[in-house]
Amino acid sequence: MLIDTHCHLDFPAFDSDRDLVIQRAINAGISYFINIGATLESSIASCELAQSNPAVYASVGVHPHDADGFDSRAGDKLKELAKRNKVTAIGETGLDYYRNLSSQENQKQAFTRQIKLAKELNLPLVIHCRQAEKEAMQILKAAMPVQAVVHCFSGDENFLKSCLDCGFFISYTCNITYKKAQNLRDMLKLTPLDKLMLETDAPYLSPEGFRGKRNEPLQIKLLAEVASRIKGVSFGELADKTTQNAKGFFGLK
Numbered sequence: 462m463l464i465d466t467h468c469h470l471d472f473p474a475f476d477s478d479r480d481l482v483i484q485r486a487i488n489a490g491i492s493y494f495i496n497i498g499a500t501l502e503s504s505i506a507s508c509e510l511a512q513s514n515p516a517v518y519a520s521v522g523v524h525p526h527d528a529d530g531f532d533s534r535a536g537d538k539l540k541e542l543a544k545r546n547k548v549t550a551i552g553e554t555g556l557d558y559y560r561n562l563s564s565q566e567n568q569k570q571a572f573t574r575q576i577k578l579a580k581e582l583n584l585p586l587v588i589h590c591r592q593a594e595k596e597a598m599q600i601l602k603a604a605m606p607v608q609a610v611v612h613c614f615s616g617d618e619n620f621l622k623s624c625l626d627c628g629f630f631i632s633y634t635c636n637i638t639y640k641k642a643q644n645l646r647d648m649l650k651l652t653p654l655d656k657l658m659l660e661t662d663a664p665y666l667s668p669e670g671f672r673g674k675r676n677e678p679l680q681i682k683l684l685a686e687v688a689s690r691i692k693g694v695s696f697g698e699l700a701d702k703t704t705q706n707a708k709g710f711f712g713l714k
């Protein structure tokens with residue numbers, strides 16, 4: 462059994478065959494999907510997808526790319542969504558100083574607000590952090606205790622250590638299969654099994670051999686195979702541990 466802890470099945474890339482994509486993954490042994498909101502609209506779509514699919518759960522949040530529009534009205538709307546059935550987390554939220562599509566000030570404000578909401582509703586956080594490790598850690602440390610997973614981990618060993626010190630989970634995507642991603646494989650090696658989760662971030666980040674194509678939750682299986690080799694454990698052990706971690710973190714049965 463495997464879980465895709467971070468995918469975007471509501472995106473237009475899946476409009477023509479969403480049900481087939483989900484069924485294909487289920488047939489391959491993926492039992493749950495956490496569909497991650499990136500805007501208010503996609504958070505609503507995530508909730509709807511979770512309502513119509515027994516295997517799909519939702520996370521609701523506003524991505525740092527969209528932090529510029531995240532005013533107090535949007536914050537209220539997000540809070541309302543977060544109370545819906547099958548909502549298991551707040552996010553993705555965080556800081557992205559690589560693309561800076563929203564101002565850094567607004568990103569920090571939106572992140573802080575969503576951390577506050579997660580704590581208020583006792584939900585874990587799904588964190589997106591790119592080239593803003595120091596700033597993100599400052600904000601998170603000031604808000605501790607916080608339950609979080611750092612999605613699509615891309616930081617260095619120092620950041621990994623700080624995240625583990627805070628008790629955060631670390632999630633890796635299919636980009637660990639890329640030839641130039643030795644740094645990510647090194648970080649995965651250093652991540653304890655009991656803090657590890659797997660995700661596709663589909664439709665993004667197709668594995669090596671499929672690059673340029675749409676990614677699908679089905680590829681969690683390939684990711685788990687690669688990750689088990691890197692960790693030096695059996696596929697079964699890696700699948701069991703990461704599934705157990707995801708179930709506990711997102712409160713799945």
Ligand SMILES: [Zn+2]
Nearest residue numbers: 467497553662
């Ligand atoms: Zn994502």
